[in-house]
Amino acid sequence: MSSRLIINDVTLRDGMHAVAHQYSLEQMQAIARKLDEAGIPIIEVTHGDGLSGSSFNYGFPAHSDLEYIRAVKEVVMQAKVAALLLPGIGTIEEMKEAHKAGVDTIRVATHCTEANIAAQHIETARDMGFDTVGFLMMAHMIPTPQLLEQAKLIESYGAQCVYITDSAGALLMDETRERVRAFKNELGCEVGFHNHNNLGLGVANTVIAVEEGADRVDASLAGMGAGAGNCPLEVLVAVLQRMEIETEVELYPLIDGADQIVRPLQQRPVQTDGNALMLGYAGVYSSFLLHTERASKRFGVDSRDVLIELGRRKMVGGQEDMIVDVALDLLKQETSAEAD
Numbered sequence: 001m002s003s004r005l006i007i008n009d010v011t012l013r014d015g016m017h018a019v020a021h022q023y024s025l026e027q028m029q030a031i032a033r034k035l036d037e038a039g040i041p042i043i044e045v046t047h048g049d050g051l052s053g054s055s056f057n058y059g060f061p062a063h064s065d066l067e068y069i070r071a072v073k074e075v076v077m078q079a080k081v082a083a084l085l086l087p088g089i090g091t092i093e094e095m096k097e098a099h100k101a102g103v104d105t106i107r108v109a110t111h112c113t114e115a116n117i118a119a120q121h122i123e124t125a126r127d128m129g130f131d132t133v134g135f136l137m138m139a140h141m142i143p144t145p146q147l148l149e150q151a152k153l154i155e156s157y158g159a160q161c162v163y164i165t166d167s168a169g170a171l172l173m174d175e176t177r178e179r180v181r182a183f184k185n186e187l188g189c190e191v192g193f194h195n196h197n198n199l200g201l202g203v204a205n206t207v208i209a210v211e212e213g214a215d216r217v218d219a220s221l222a223g224m225g226a227g228a229g230n231c232p233l234e235v236l237v238a239v240l241q242r243m244e245i246e247t248e249v250e251l252y253p254l255i256d257g258a259d260q261i262v263r264p265l266q267q268r269p270v271q272t273d274g275n276a277l278m279l280g281y282a283g284v285y286s287s288f289l290l291h292t293e294r295a296s297k298r299f300g301v302d303s304r305d306v307l308i309e310l311g312r313r314k315m316v317g318g319q320e321d322m323i324v325d326v327a328l329d330l331l332k333q334e335t336s337a338e339a340d
Contacts, residue, residue: 005240005247006216008042008105008192009035009233011262012072013084015224016048017287018270021061025071027265031221034257036076038250040233042105042216044082045072048226048287049317050109051083051090051098065094066101073102080104080131087117088318092124099128109135109165111316112142115150119157126158133192133216134159138316140170140283144182151183161190161216166205167317169198169227169280176205180212190215195231197223198280200272202231203239210245222258224266227286228276234258278304282311291320295327305330 011031016023028045035043046065047053054060061068065083073081082105083098084090095106106125108118118134125132134154139147151162164179171179176193183191193209194217195202206217219236223229234254240247268290275293279286284307292310296303309326 004215005210005245006041007233007237007247007249008044008082008216008218009040009220010044010194010218010230011035011220011224011233012068013044013046013050013082014048014218014226014230015220015262016046016061017226017290018224018229019265019267020290021048021054023062023068023265025063025067027261028068028071029075030261031257032072032079033075034253034261035221036079038253038257039248040079042082043072043076043079044084044105044107045069046083049089050086051094053086053089066097069098069101069103082107084109084135085121086110086317087121092121095121095125096128099130103130105131105133107133107135107163108159109137112136112138112147112150112165115153118154122154122157122159132159133161133163135163135165135194137165137167138283138285139164139166139179140168140175141314141316144179147179148182148186151187155187155189159189161192162187163192163194163216163218164209166193166195167285168283169196169202169286170283171195171201171205172199173201173204173208176208177212180209180214184213192216192218194218196225196280196286197228197231197272198276198286200228202229203235206231206236207239207243210240221254222262222266223270224262225270225286227279227289228272229270232258275303275307278307282307284310284315285317287317288315288320288323291323295323299327299331301327301330301334
């Protein structure tokens with residue numbers, strides 16, 4: 001078990017997916033104040049898909065990344081501010097602008113088999129003085145030895161921490177344990193863990209990661225995030241306190257923030273309902289949920305069938321446009337079957 005556990009909050013980044021990226025600046029600041037009051041050390045702030053995620057494909061936010069970052073930076077007294085960057089969506093120039101706006105930690109995210117595309121971003125981030133993190137998304141899709149080789153690449157580029165990122169919430173508990181243990185045994189840098197609650201294992205898998213020595217873990221107030229949401233922060237802290245694992249985080253401000261600020265903002269309840277469950281079952285990227293539900297309603301096909309087919313085709317983040325293609329293919333199949 002790591003002697004220094006760092007909790008990275010993602011309410012203001014992954015949580016953007018749950019409100020279609022429409023947080024107001026005032027809402028961002030209210031949430032950030034509660035997190036800061038509780039003693040959360042790192043608060044991540046950007047569009048749900050990272051710096052420059054604003055697009056037709058991913059959705060347009062209410063404000064720019066820099067406006068959100070500056071608003072949060074104004075109100076936090078002790079927490080560091082983080083930003084996510086996906087190479088090919090965000091650029092090095094945008095990373096530099098985020099640094100000027102006050103971002104301390106940059107998390108460079110790639111698909112779990114594409115670590116090599118992060119080399120320039122990670123090297124530049126280290127040169128700039130960022131606390132630099134590598135984020136290997138959809139970590140359930142490849143075996144642990146292959147994932148570990150990708151992690152070693154991320155570490156070789158200069159990352160100070162490498163994350164096992166269960167973007168689909170598909171990892172079972174033994175699979176989480178195996179991956180974290182391998183990373184801790186083989187890497188010299190810190191190890192992080194991020195998951196979604198699509199199979200209802202958000203807290204359990206995060207606790208297992210902590211038990212195996214993870215140095216950083218992610219969570220969000222009320223589980224705010226894509227799909228069934230992330231590991232719920234207030235629940236995680238309560239469990240860790242019961243286990244007598246020191247986090248230096250206060251529980252009450254987190255409960256207040258979750259109940260009084262975050263839950264009232266949820267347009268669609270962040271919970272493990274049928275469609276969110278299917279994300280984890282099929283191994284589909286969590287941010288596909290709202291897009292899939294819209295396509296299901298538009299074309300009159302079962303959203304569960306869409307998610308199963310997306311999983312069968314091994315679709316990953318950045319392929320949201322394929323959701324409509326899959327829905328149309330299913331509609332065509334149903335129409336043909338009825339005609340026969």
